[in-house]
Amino acid sequence: MRMDEIGYNHKHNRTFCIDRPNGAGDWLLLIVKSPAVFRIDGKDIHTSANVVILYTPEYPEYYYPDCDEYYDDWIHFEPDPEELELIHMLRIPTNKPVELSDVTELSSIARNMCYEQYSPNLYRKPVVDLTFRILLYKIGEKLLRKTDCSRISESVYLEKLLWIRESLYRWPGREYSIDDMANDLSLSRSRFQHLYTETFGTSVKADLIKGRMEKACELLQTTDLPVKEVGILVGYGNTSYFIRLFRNTYGLTPVQYREKIGEPESS
Numbered sequence: 273m274r275m276d277e278i279g280y281n282h283k284h285n286r287t288f289c290i291d292r293p294n295g296a297g298d299w300l301l302l303i304v305k306s307p308a309v310f311r312i313d314g315k316d317i318h319t320s321a322n323v324v325i326l327y328t329p330e331y332p333e334y335y336y337p338d339c340d341e342y343y344d345d346w347i348h349f350e351p352d353p354e355e356l357e358l359i360h361m362l363r364i365p366t367n368k369p370v371e372l373s374d375v376t377e378l379s380s381i382a383r384n385m386c387y388e389q390y391s392p393n394l395y396r397k398p399v400v401d402l403t404f405r406i407l408l409y410k411i412g413e414k415l416l417r418k419t420d421c422s423r424i425s426e427s428v429y430l431e432k433l434l435w436i437r438e439s440l441y442r443w444p445g446r447e448y449s450i451d452d453m454a455n456d457l458s459l460s461r462s463r464f465q466h467l468y469t470e471t472f473g474t475s476v477k478a479d480l481i482k483g484r485m486e487k488a489c490e491l492l493q494t495t496d497l498p499v500k501e502v503g504i505l506v507g508y509g510n511t512s513y514f515i516r517l518f519r520n521t522y523g524l525t526p527v528q529y530r531e532k533i534g535e536p537e538s539s
Contacts, residue, residue: 364411
């Protein structure tokens with residue numbers, strides 16, 4: 273990438289206004305940490321804090337604070353073809369403010385880029401390039417999570433649902449009860465299952481199986497444990513049921529899977 277300018281945690285008062293009718297002439301990534309107003313296609317859009325917007329070079333830029341004290345990070349740059357492809361792959365929208373739950377992590381990355389860019393460090397350019405790609409990935413990650421949770425983004429259940437899903441993947445060998453999960457959220461069994469599916473686009477049962485099968489693959493690759501023991505460690509005391517479920521998922525039995533990953537790659 274070509275880095276033109278970068279700024280971290282710049283502070284402005286209410287009179288601050290950017291008005292570039294013909295765009296900046298390069299790409300601009302803004303991380304806005306206070307309420308602001310963006311004029312998009314002639315319409316003023318009021319946003320809360322925690323906004324990201326990626327302007328393309330020729331798009332008109334018009335934005336100003338919607339509060340007494342305005343803070344933002346900004347990066348003027350020209351992406352290389354790989355970065356353009358990455359922006360497209362991560363589905364980062366352009367010329368549209370996107371409100372996120374929090375931009376602290378993104379701002380921290382921008383701070384590191386800023387310090388590196390204006391340092392005397394020998395390898396500052398490749399470090400800035402790599403850090404910028406990390407920033408893009410993190411933005412893509414937050415956008416994906418926002419999409420996954422958009423329907424209940426203000427729900428009191430969101431935090432607990434996220435923790436339940438994380439638990440299924442972190443500790444797949446535990447015993448899980450849908451009734452217990454529903455009770456933890458003070459919901460009926462059917463309402464809990466509907467809310468889980470609405471939030472993540474998949475059922476709690478499918479996530480549990482996926483988490484267990486992924487852990488089983490890891491154990492089959494990295495240990496010499498018998499198939500029966502692998503099944504027990506991922507929550508299946510019935511070995512026949514574990515083998516059948518594994519075969520339905522991957523098209524191979526656990527033994528066949530272990531043999532296949534042990535085969536040398538053909539040149």
